[in-house]
Amino acid sequence: MDATVAEIFKFLLAPGFVAALVTFALNTRDERHRTAREYQTKFIEETRKDVRDAVSAGVAYFSNTDDAKLPALHATVLLYEHEVRSSLAAIKANCGDDDKKVVTRIEALERDFLDYLTGGEFGSASSTTDAPRVRMIVGQGALLRGALSSLRRQQLDAARIGFGRPALFLTLLLALMGLCVLYGFSLAL
Amino acid sequence: VDSAPVTNEVEVSIARDFSPFPGGRHRKDGPFSGAIFRDDILAPLLRENASIVLNLDGVAGLPSSFWEEVFGGLIRRGYLRVDELGSRLKLRTSDPALQIYIPMALKFASAVPEPGKMH
Numbered sequence: 109m110d111a112t113v114a115e116i117f118k119f120l121l122a123p124g125f126v127a128a129l130v131t132f133a134l135n136t137r138d139e140r141h142r143t144a145r146e147y148q149t150k151f152i153e154e155t156r157k158d159v160r161d162a163v164s165a166g167v168a169y170f171s172n173t174d175d176a177k178l179p180a181l182h183a184t185v186l187l188y189e190h191e192v193r194s195s196l197a198a199i200k201a202n203c204g205d206d207d208k209k210v211v212t213r214i215e216a217l218e219r220d221f222l223d224y225l226t227g228g229e230f231g232s233a234s235s236t237t238d239a240p241r242v243r244m245i246v247g248q249g250a251l252l253r254g255a256l257s258s259l260r261r262q263q264l265d266a267a268r269i270g271f272g273r274p275a276l277f278l279t280l281l282l283a284l285m286g287l288c289v290l291y292g293f294s295l296a297l
Numbered sequence: 298v299d300s301a302p303v304t305n306e307v308e309v310s311i312a313r314d315f316s317p318f319p320g321g322r323h324r325k326d327g328p329f330s331g332a333i334f335r336d337d338i339l340a341p342l343l344r345e346n347a348s349i350v351l352n353l354d355g356v357a358g359l360p361s362s363f364w365e366e367v368f369g370g371l372i373r374r375g376y377l378r379v380d381e382l383g384s385r386l387k388l389r390t391s392d393p394a395l396q397i398y399i400p401m402a403l404k405f406a407s408a409v410p411e412p413g414k415m416h
Contacts, residue, residue: 186320190358190394197393219401227361231321231330 162188163249312355331366
């Protein structure tokens with residue numbers, strides 16, 4: 109009888125211990141991925157706000173007719189240009205191969221947006237209004253914000269698919285453990 | 298500007314040799330404008346050297362008006378041909394946030410009809 113109980117424990121405890129270890133490892137990994145995903149999502153949202161602020165600053169600069177306001181408007185545009193450029197560089201660095209297509213699109217939109225934002229007679233000695241440029245800044249800014257939304261959505265979708273893999277693995281492991289338990293009972297009987 | 302006579306290649310750092318805060322298009326726009334950088338720094342170096350490495354590290358940013366005046370202006374004024382970009386004038390940066398200015402420079406240079414091809 110003692111030998112049979114020992115057999116049951118052997119078949120119960122060994123897979124149980126392995127399952128606990130694997131579950132712990134998978135949970136730890138999933139927690140890390142979740143934190144990174146949440147950070148990236150928030151960062152993309154912040155960058156979309158920066159783009160919107162950059163659009164407002166650009167519109168104010170290229171619609172201005174008051175030379176006294178020019179230095180402050182100029183500095184504001186440069187500040188947001190820096191914010192957008194730095195944030196987009198960080199977002200691109202955190203993207204994988206799956207995001208390559210949307211990242212290429214974001215890069216092209218970023219190039220054009222920055223061109224419109226600080227191009228033309230930006231930085232000139234006196235105020236120069238530029239209505240066509242204002243329209244292009246607004247339009248290009250909207251396209252860039254849209255592309256950032258696509259990237260965020262794509263990364264969230266990929267994360268949902270990714271979560272299924274460890275869950276499936278865990279289910280298979282538990283099933284295997286169940287079979288071992290049944291085998292242990294069959295030995296005892 | 299660091300001269301290297303053996304290879305006849307010089308490196309120019311915009312931040313170190315010009316300004317960390319370049320801006321403006323024309324000379325009247327200030328002492329760190331694109332026209333001044335192009336005509337007073339790049340053009341003489343292009344005449345005297347086989348190639349130039351332009352290092353972007355350290356600048357706060359490169360406003361498009363400045364950057365277009367430098368690269369579009371190099372082509373417009375005949376200092377350089379578009380096909381010489383990358384061989385006679387190389388752009389470098391180790392800062393990911395400044396990488397975007399490299400394709401922008403090529404875009405500005407390519408958008409200009411070369412002097413001999415203008416109608």
